[in-house]
Amino acid sequence: MxxxxxxxxxxxxxxxxxxxxxxxxxxxxxxxxxxxxxxxxxxxxxxxxxxxxxxxxxxxxxxxxxxxxxxxxxxxxxxxxxxxxxxxxxxxxxxxxxxxxxxxxxxxxxxxxxxxxxxxxxxxxxxxxxxxxxxxxxxxxxxxxxxxxxxxxxxxxxxxxDTAKSLTVDEPGVVIYYTPQCPFASGILPEWKQAAEERGIPFGAYPFRTREEAQGAPAPWTTFAFFYNGRYISHEMMSRGKFEKYLDGMGKDQ
Incomplete structure (x- = not known):
């Protein structure tokens, strides 16, 4: 081939x-x-x-x-x-x-x-x-x-x-940083936003718009970075069901 x-x-x-x-x-x-x-x-x-x-x-x-x-x-x-x-x-x-x-x-x-x-x-x-x-x-x-x-x-x-090793943001609730590099990253955001808002959890999603922004990211992998209450959680672009399970479980206690 x-x-x-x-x-x-x-x-x-x-x-x-x-x-x-x-x-x-x-x-x-x-x-x-x-x-x-x-x-x-x-x-x-x-x-x-x-x-x-x-x-x-x-x-x-x-x-x-x-x-x-x-x-x-x-x-x-x-x-x-x-x-x-x-x-x-x-x-x-x-x-x-x-x-x-x-x-x-x-x-x-x-x-x-x-x-x-x-x-x-x-x-x-x-x-x-x-x-x-x-x-x-x-x-x-x-x-x-x-x-x-x-x-x-x-x-x-x-x-x-050094910024990549900070793994923290100064914002409550769910915070997502992402790039257009993977379609799944931006594609899942509407469902994540709805799931968070249904639970009264603040939700913010912020695309990196320049390489300079991405090179100063607070996590090593810029395609998708999920923070909860200021702390880095995962790079994983979870299904809505898995994300909801997180929010309903340990997420609400953090």
Whole structure:
């Protein structure tokens, strides 16, 4: 099967793997496509299997990434996703190799990626990256790791910014920070807002509108950051049912 690197023109007519066939996320997918077009002018690459499948990698220079990481002259992988029947067929390796080759051709010093020390929804498989030579070079609570593949020994080691380790906000109730990078992030917000308001819980959702804002985020993963009563809870874009269970359980006591 063939791989294809998406262009801004292709984004108007082709899928981007996320939320395939989900009518309720069409607006969020459109927002993601517009965000991708803007990032492509900054060096972002969206490379996917030329099929109707969730097999893709998205990456860009770390200086332009909407992530609170200091990694000059490194490539940042935003997302590498292989799902369904395509798992176990070597596509993950092929996608990663494409990124490595591109980064080397651009004269970069290595690749960075934010992942988790344990298996969690929406975050990459730690074992996969370690197997392919990445090393964990920094950590941030409650479970984040900065994985690095470095081929220039003289280059500085990437680190999380101090703001990413604060994991606190000065606002009561439910607070969400997010980017357009994942359609699921903005797509679930109306249901979350309704669930919180039905319980009389304050709700605030704040999109990062610039990379400077995102690079100063109070959490390591900017795609979706959920806080409750000032404290970081999760990156997970939960279903409404799971979110309601949280609010009705331990959430109301915090």
């Amino acid at each position: 063939e791989m294809v690197e998406m262009t801004p023109e292709m984004l108007d007519r082709e899928h981007i793997c996320c939320a395939l066939g989900a009518k309720s996320y069409e607006e969020a997918v459109h927002g993601k496509k517009n965000w991708l077009k803007d990032r492509m002018t900054e060096g972002l690459v969206f490379y996917r299997l030329d099929e109707r499948a969730k097999v893709f990698i998205e990456y860009l220079p770390a200086e332009a990434a909407w992530v609170p990481v200091d990694a000059p002259n490194y490539m940042m992988i935003n997302c590498l996703w292989v799902s369904g029947k395509y798992k176990g067929q070597g596509y993950g390796r092929l996608l990663l190799e494409h990124c490595i080759e591109d980064a080397r051709n651009r004269g970069m010093d290595g690749i960075v990626h934010v992942l988790s020390g344990k298996k969690l929804p929406y975050l990459s498989d730690r074992k996969f990256f370690l197997h392919h030579g990445f090393r964990v070079m920094d950590e941030a609570g409650p479970y984040y790791e900065l994985a690095v593949l470095k081929w220039n020994a003289a280059a500085p080691d990437p680190i999380f910014r």
